[in-house]
Amino acid sequence: MDAIGKALLDENAALRAELAVARAKASEDMALIAAQKLQIAKLERQIYGQKSERSARLLEQLALMFEELEASATEDEIAAEQAVAKTTAVAGFARKRPERNTFPEHLPRERVVIEAPTSCACCGGQRLRKLGEDVTQTLETTPRQWKVIETVREKFSCRDCEKITQPPAPFHVVPRGWAGPSLLAMIAFEKFGQHQPLNRQADRYALEGAPIALSTMADAIGSICAALEPLRLLIEEHVLSAERLHGDDTIVPVLAKGKTDTGRCWVYVRDDAPFDGAGPPAAIFYYSRDRKGEHPQTHLANYSGILQADAYDGYNKLYAAERKPGPILEAACWAHARRPFFVMADIDANVRRKAAGKKEIPLSPIAIEIVRRIDALFEIERSINGKSAQERLAVRRASSRPLVDALESYMREQVAKLSRGHDLAKAMQYMLKRWPAFTLFLDDGRVCVSNNAAERGLRGIALGRKSWQFCGSDRGGERAAAMYGLIVTAKMNGVDPQAWLADVLARIAAHPAHRLDELLPWNWRQKDKAAPALAA
Numbered sequence: 001m002d003a004i005g006k007a008l009l010d011e012n013a014a015l016r017a018e019l020a021v022a023r024a025k026a027s028e029d030m031a032l033i034a035a036q037k038l039q040i041a042k043l044e045r046q047i048y049g050q051k052s053e054r055s056a057r058l059l060e061q062l063a064l065m066f067e068e069l070e071a072s073a074t075e076d077e078i079a080a081e082q083a084v085a086k087t088t089a090v091a092g093f094a095r096k097r098p099e100r101n102t103f104p105e106h107l108p109r110e111r112v113v114i115e116a117p118t119s120c121a122c123c124g125g126q127r128l129r130k131l132g133e134d135v136t137q138t139l140e141t142t143p144r145q146w147k148v149i150e151t152v153r154e155k156f157s158c159r160d161c162e163k164i165t166q167p168p169a170p171f172h173v174v175p176r177g178w179a180g181p182s183l184l185a186m187i188a189f190e191k192f193g194q195h196q197p198l199n200r201q202a203d204r205y206a207l208e209g210a211p212i213a214l215s216t217m218a219d220a221i222g223s224i225c226a227a228l229e230p231l232r233l234l235i236e237e238h239v240l241s242a243e244r245l246h247g248d249d250t251i252v253p254v255l256a257k258g259k260t261d262t263g264r265c266w267v268y269v270r271d272d273a274p275f276d277g278a279g280p281p282a283a284i285f286y287y288s289r290d291r292k293g294e295h296p297q298t299h300l301a302n303y304s305g306i307l308q309a310d311a312y313d314g315y316n317k318l319y320a321a322e323r324k325p326g327p328i329l330e331a332a333c334w335a336h337a338r339r340p341f342f343v344m345a346d347i348d349a350n351v352r353r354k355a356a357g358k359k360e361i362p363l364s365p366i367a368i369e370i371v372r373r374i375d376a377l378f379e380i381e382r383s384i385n386g387k388s389a390q391e392r393l394a395v396r397r398a399s400s401r402p403l404v405d406a407l408e409s410y411m412r413e414q415v416a417k418l419s420r421g422h423d424l425a426k427a428m429q430y431m432l433k434r435w436p437a438f439t440l441f442l443d444d445g446r447v448c449v450s451n452n453a454a455e456r457g458l459r460g461i462a463l464g465r466k467s468w469q470f471c472g473s474d475r476g477g478e479r480a481a482a483m484y485g486l487i488v489t490a491k492m493n494g495v496d497p498q499a500w501l502a503d504v505l506a507r508i509a510a511h512p513a514h515r516l517d518e519l520l521p522w523n524w525r526q527k528d529k530a531a532p533a534l535a536a
Contacts, residue, residue, distance in 0.1 A: 010087065017090035020076070020083035024093050027073035034066040103139055146210040149180060171509035174223040178216070185502035187217055188224050192483040193497050195463065225479050227508055228501075230516055232284075232482050235489055238520075239284045242270035243277070244306040244331070244446050247296065247315075248454035250461055252287065252477055263477055264291045265484070266299060267457045271492075275389040275446045280522035281492040283457045285484040287477035293317065304328060306444070308451045310336050311434055329444075332437035333451035338374045340427035341367040364424055366414050373407045381449050389445030401442050408435065457488050490521040500524055 041062055073095065080093045119126050155166045170177070173184055190196045198217045205212050239245070246269040254263040266286040272279045288295040293314025300307070300318055304326040309315055310333060318328040344367035353360055380399050384392045411428045418425040431438055441447040461484065490497040504519050517523060 010089070013083075013087040014089040017080070017083040017087050020080040021090060021093045024073070024076040024080035024095070027069070027076040028095050031066065031069040031073040034062070034069045038062040038066050103137055107139075144208060146208065151177075173227050173505050173509075174220045179220055181505035182502045184220055184224055184505055185498050187220060188483060188501055189487065189498040191221065192480060193460075193487045195460070221479065224501075224505065225482055227505060228486060229482070230513075231504065231508075231519060232485060234517060234520060235282050235485060236284045238279070239268055239270045239282050240300070240303050242272065242279060242305060244272075244275075244308065244448075245270060245300075245303070246448075246451050246454035246457075247300075247307055247309040248451060248458055249291065249296075249312075250458045252461065252480075254289065254474065254477060261289065263474070264288050264295070265458070265461055265477070265481055266295060267454055267484075267488075268299065269453045269457050271453045274385050274448055275392060276386055277446075282489045282522075283485055283492065285457075285481035285488075287474070287481040289474055289477075300328065306331050306440075306447060308333060308448060308454070310451065311430065329440060330434075330437040331440045331447045332431075332434050333449075334374060334377065334438065335450035335452060337427070337431050337438070338371060340423065340430075341370045341374070343367075344424060345371045366424060367427075370407070370411065370428075373403060373410070376403055377449060391445070393443075393445035396442050396445070404439055404442060408432070460484070460488065493521040495521045495524065 077093065077095050084090050084092045116130075117128065120128065151170060153167050153169065155164055157164050173179075173181065179187075187198070187201060190201055191198060198214055198221070202212055202214050202217060247267070249264050249266045252263040252265045254261045264287070266288065267283055269281070269283045270279060271281045273281065286295070286299055291314065293312075293316070296312075296314050297317055302325060306329045307315065307318065308331040315328075315330070317323065319330045321327050344361070344364040346361070347363065347368075349361065377400055380395065380403075384395050411432060415425050415428045415432070441449050486501075487497045490500050500521055503524070508516075508519060511519060
């Protein structure tokens with residue numbers, strides 16, 4: 001090859017390298033911007049709470065965008081390194097990565113020492129002396145290992161009386177003890193906590209070399225639910241003894257003959273943290289084939305207190321003054337009432353629609369003003385969250401009541417100017433007809449202004465529907481409701497549900513019945529924390 005041809009090749013390689021470096025720098029910038037947007041969104045959500053009804057979905061979208069851009073930036077960085085290696089005319093490129101967090105101390109360490117040289121690479125001398133060492137830490141995982149535990153019970157006979165003695169058989173959650181508590185906990189948590197149907201689990205286990213029949217796993221689920229029923233009843237008793245409950249429901253598709261029916265899953269959440277209550281958080285779930293009012297009336301037949309829920313007519317009998325054991329006080333959800341106004345006041349959504357070439361949604365100055373006023377109430381609530389009921393009430397009477405009174409006057413003035421069928425009028429009438437329920441928080445410091453606690457409890461079901469698609473039967477819906485309550489309660493108390501299930505399944509048979517409360521998530525966590533100190 002002549003000199004001109006070689007020069008052209010070098011120039012071409014340099015241009016390719018410059019292009020690759022430029023592309024890598026652009027990808028790095030885009031990934032950095034996405035990371036900052038995600039961080040800003042998380043901080044805004046942490047500081048301002050549910051400022052936007054779509055904030056949770058927006059965070060997921062931003063996280064996915066960041067994930068894709070970060071992966072693309074790494075690919076472009078590698079491509080730039082390869083291109084730069086082919087030329088000497090272009091400077092290399094290295095991304096600026098944030099400093100990595102150290103690995104948790106509780107993780108076990110495996111020390112791998114690279115064999116040291118036996119002679120000097122320079123002079124060949126063998127008089128080497130260690131000066132120190134450099135340690136590189138790499139996080140690694142071991143693929144799931146399956147094993148069979150053989151429990152042996154030896155038999156002995158007495159040479160004096162010929163009586164045969166043998167230790168009693170250990171308790172097994174499932175008949176014949178084919179599965180240990182950790183495996184059972186994994187199957188149950190995968191099904192109800194991660195929303196992976198048993199058939200998908202069976203396929204994965206078979207590929208890992210441990211085939212388990214679908215019928216065998218389904219049988220195990222029934223045994224697990226039966227074993228944990230006493231704990232579910234204790235959690236139910238704890239929830240229904242609350243001063244204030246959050247209630248909500250969501251649809252649950254149920255398999256029927258040749259079709260899919262729509263069942264309901266009901267949740268009642270106890271969360272005393274907002275008013276500095278002493279009771280630990282917990283949730284219970286119920287399943288029903290329809291949404292008749294008789295279901296919540298049965299669920300709360302013996303309850304008397306405050307119920308935060310939407311304006312479902314099925315709750316109305318619970319609020320009756322003549323109800324026994326007493327009326328339930330209705331507390332309405334300001335976040336729920338805010339949504340229709342927000343749809344007519346979402347300026348950002350219109351900007352996105354316009355950029356996408358879609359028709360813009362007509363915005364209402366009245367809706368924008370109402371949203372602004374409601375947001376001011378939420379701003380006050382964020383400042384008193386976690387304080388005592390008396391402190392919350394004092395701040396509300398001083399700061400929130402004037403805003404609420406002004407909002408009521410504004411809405412009554414505006415609704416009189418609109419036709420009865422106008423969407424804005426309907427949204428205002430929804431609030432004005434239930435004004436005592438919306439203003440109960442001004443007279444009781446225990447009341448929250450939103451029902452977000454119940455909606456958080458149902459979030460897993462909404463996500464899981466995309467995976468399991470439907471319940472197989474009404475009994476299946478009831479089992480799912482029972483397990484949802486156990487798993488969600490564990491999560492609310494900061495407990496790993498799978499670890500808790502494994503420990504409880506191993507201990508519950510031998511645990512004294514009068515001390516079952518020790519196995520509840522909030523008590524189990526305290527004992528789990530104390531274990532290392534006792535062992536030391």
